[in-house]
Amino acid sequence: MLQARKNRLWKFFIILFMSAGGILLILFSLNSKLDLFFTPSEMLKADIKPGYRIKLGGMVKSGSIIRDGTKIKFIATDFVKEVPVIFDGIPPDLFKEDSGVVVLGYFLDGMFEAEEIFAKHDENYMPPELSIEAAEI
């Protein structure tokens, strides 16, 4: 084989190796940094390890919001199963009873501890899974 060609082959392998390494690193980072999304029924069915951060999407059950100082407790429901949620802080403006909510946090001993509450900038928002289920009911 010609020397020039050999060199080119080497370069090719080095680039291939490095980009494969880079992609692997990115994928590794992705896997440990992503948040799985559940509805209450899915979450109760799935076996979630404590300390594993997840997203829970549901509707705020009517009459379930209890405020205690800066803490807020409410029940997230998908009209099948219910999960009590606790949050310390101020929820977004669109957080209210009977409307959609997505919380990010940890599920521990039957209680969801939320780090963050998301609500959409649309008063009629419902998580897509729920709108399908709600239509069925």
Next chain:
Amino acid sequence: MIGEISHFLSLSAVVILSLILIFNFFFFFGKIHPNQLSLSIRLFNQACWLVFISFAMYVYLAINDDFSIAYIASHSNSQLPIFYKISSIWSAHEGSMFLWTVFLTAWSIFFINSLDDSHFLKKTTLLMVSLIILGFLLFLLLTSNPFERVLPFGAIEGADINPVLQDPALAIHPPMLYLGYVGFVISFSYITAYLFHGNFELEWEKDIKNWSLVAWIFLTIGIALGSWWAYYELGWGGYWFWDPVENVALMPWLAATAFMHSLYASSKSSVLKTWTMFLGILIFALSLFGAFIVRSGIIDSVHSFANDPQRGLYLLIFSGLITLLALGVFAYRIPSLNASKFVVSGSKESFLSMNNILMVTSIFSIFLGVTYPLIIEAINGEKVSIGPPYYNTIFTPLVLITAIFIMASVDSLWQRSKPIKSYVYKTFFPVILSILFTYFVWHITETFSILSYIGIFSGSLILFTYLLRVLNNFFYKKFINKGSAVAHIGLGLLFLAVSLNSILSYEKNLNLAPGESIFVNESIKEFSFDDIKVLKASNHDVISVEVSLLQDGKNIFLNPQKRKYATRGQITTESSIYTSILKDTYLTIGDQLENGSWTFALKINYFIKWIWFSASLMVMGMLITIFKKIAT
């Protein structure tokens, strides 16, 4: 009636643009007719003017409250000031798409007419932009028609603009952003035309350079304004959320930044030509991808418009075809393009290309972050989302490597390498100063986060490198590229501000009754809830709270509000911000509890204003570069 005329003018533009494409297509096979180009240009200009006039009429309709038009009826209101009546046009999908198309047309008409009639690429570029404008006009008219009427009886009153959008920064943010997004249609069409043409002896960089720089400025301002608005208006106190829609704006920005750097290298020493062309195509392709992500509703995000699979499909097919066309020609021409010179390692070009690679890596990582949830959902139906931790871990090492290469490139030479020893000498002071600064931050904060400290080190590395250069320039009259220095000082400050913000900022949730006052921490010795009032404003009720703080020995008064809008029943939070050089004191009110007390969120955001200051430095650096170029 005016609505119909406006609609009709847009339709006529579609017809004319199609005519241009059709008759040029037929001429393609026959002999070239002498008047072919001048006729195309004339028709093209007319089509563009039709679009402008149509939009002007639409603005007129919005100002005059024509609520028989469905879009205006559901997004405007007769009580709004004129400014917001106009900005309500781009407050939702249909109107903002209209604005997008108008800007696309505006860039195109300016660019095409700036080219000489004898310019070898004028015709092909014209056909490319006609095709793209036509595609977007058809998208507008077929899937998201802003002219639709409510017949036989129109609404008496409009449903009002979303109150969080009723804000000067947000009225300007979309136009700026769109001007940036679609501005790269010029580099895209021109490069594609150049590749079609196939004579690679001819120069191409200088025709599109300034256009791309101006588009970059708009894009930067657009992104910065959006982030600033989110900070003070949404009441979350953050400036960047790695939301999919923010990400799809960041990708073209990174590509555009890489493009400008490699354009600089390729016009200085004719290296990296192929690569620069690829980037020029990539920017607009990423803008199109962004439009698809935002407007198809495929990803849940605060920005996404209503779900409509039909729109998503159209955009996907259209942008796919356009991108495929450009990349196809590119791939076809690669063998004949390879003639450009090699990059000498250790030269300025080599560092520029390294940073280019890093920017493309970041684009790829963001792209993966945006699409990964879609891929996972398609494969096994699991729903996942990717948040800030992913981006922080990916970006921090990239930022560090970028900083090191920027530092090295400042003193390097075009086309030549320099002995390693001279680098050691030049980089000694910035490195030492950055280490000292990082240690200093650690010493006073005593909190540790590896990612933030890497960010602080990288930021100060860039900052000190350039500051030393500025001093050198000042005292020894050594040469300095002023635009580049200002922009890179901006970048260094940005890294610093973001990292310092992430380790120093904190947040306290408080619960107080009116008249009560409490101790928060050593810095805020007293937080008193002085008064609460309920007021009436033109279209909303206000709960206005007066709070006074004794912060660092100074008395501060804050006045956060909660508003309830009459027409939509929507509640918004108005934050109250006190800014000092180092930090913002940011206060929002929450809810009233049963015992009559209220909740407050108090956020102390360090260095947050510096983030936008550094963005404006980057814009300023770019302006200096442009004016210097025009002057010489």
